Amino acid sequence: MNKDKLERLLQQYFNNTITDTDCIELLDYLRNNDPDEIAKTIDERLLTLEEGPEFNRFQAKKVLERIKSDSRFMRRGVEPEDAKPVNKWYRSWIRVAAILIFFSTVGFYFLFNRYHKIANQNDLAGTKSSQILPGSTKATLTLANGKVILLDSAADGMLTKSGRTVVNKAHNEGLVYNTLADNHQTATNTDTVYNTLTTPRGGEYKVKLPDGTNVWLNSSSSLSYPVEFAGNERHVKLTGEAYFEVAKNKDKPFYVCVNNVCVKVLGTHFNIAAYTDDAELTTTLLEGSVLITKNSQQRLLKPGQQAVVKNNADVINVSDASINQVMAWKNGYFVFNDDNINTIMKKLSRWYDVDVEYQGSFENQRFGGTFYRSKGITELLNNLEKIGKVHFKITGRRIIVMQ
DSSP: OOHHHHHHHHHHHHHTOOOHHHHHHHHHHHHHSOHHHHHHHHHHHHOOSSSOOOOOHHHHHHHHHHHHHOGGGSOTTOOHHHHSOOGGGHHHHHHHHHHHHHHOTTHHHHHHTTTSOOOOOHHHHTSOGGGSOOOEEOOEEEOTTSOEEETTTSOSEEEEEETTEEEEEETTTEEEEEEOOOTTOOOSOOSOOEEEEEEOTTEEEEEEOTTSOEEEEOSSEEEEEESSOOTTOEEEEEEEEEEEEOOOOTTSOEEEEETTEEEEESSOEEEEEEOTTSSEEEEEEEESOEEEEETTEEEEEOTTEEEEEETTOOOEEEEEOOHHHHTTTTTTEEEEEEEOHHHHHHHHHHHHTOEEEEESOOTTOOEEEEEETTSOHHHHHHHHHHHSSOEEEEETTEEEEEO
């Protein structure tokens, strides 16, 4: 069985759409092949994040039991004793089971339906997910003269030119700034010219700055930057969230400014989340080093660390980061890890461009899981209902969260 077919049959199995013939073939394959090899196959094709979600022994065992208890797992003509799991396989099957949970968010149904009461989904059942679509690649570019360009409807090619810098829209590459050689020309205007890239709710966009730095903007975010980095420093201003891969230049440090917090780098990969409706700014370092400064306070980050700065204080708290969770948005996922419903709905509001209303208190509830950002919101809300004591009602572009 090749990899594509294995993935397809696994998905159909957990969606309960698999045919009897295909199910027998799948279960025979799982029974007669090395679990480590199966896990490796799924790993290679499935996991695009830095690390997969973790599941404890009990959770993985439930998925394992589901597979092993399937009556079709017993081959015809084989004695029941021969069909029992071999003890030495147990730990390997735990790993396979954990990956299977990740494979499809539908897997959460099998994990939790014996321990949580499945919520009444009448409100969601009548709402088509196509009514609230996931976000997409869209943004606006505001030039120094105030002109606004709608990037999602603009044609590929050159959008504008400012001095020596040409701004292009490239297919699948977003905005690209190219600074031309001097050609013995002397600049007559020393004023710094800024452009601003802005994503709405339900939008994301990428830009390659004049120095070669790549920036990915999450929804409801804005980045202001010069069309040409002159002088001995590179400065940009951010609101919202962005992931940076800064072009290395030891003689020209790169600064990201967010209100009165400054992040200084020479060349590195990091993520900054600094939404105006959040109580804190979070900087997570993946590669290199960054220096966080707020007023008189400074902290230097190492790869894998995260700095959290409260808006109303100068204290900079540094801790180990969950890179998987931080980078989920850029990799096309939502990853929730013991998050409260307010935090989750804030992220959904930005990505699906919806308003949220609360009816009741949900302070003691926590949710976990991995979900595709490319899917409709209804499927995600259905899964949250199944794993917690929460209900949702969709009215237009408003989601009402109820007990």
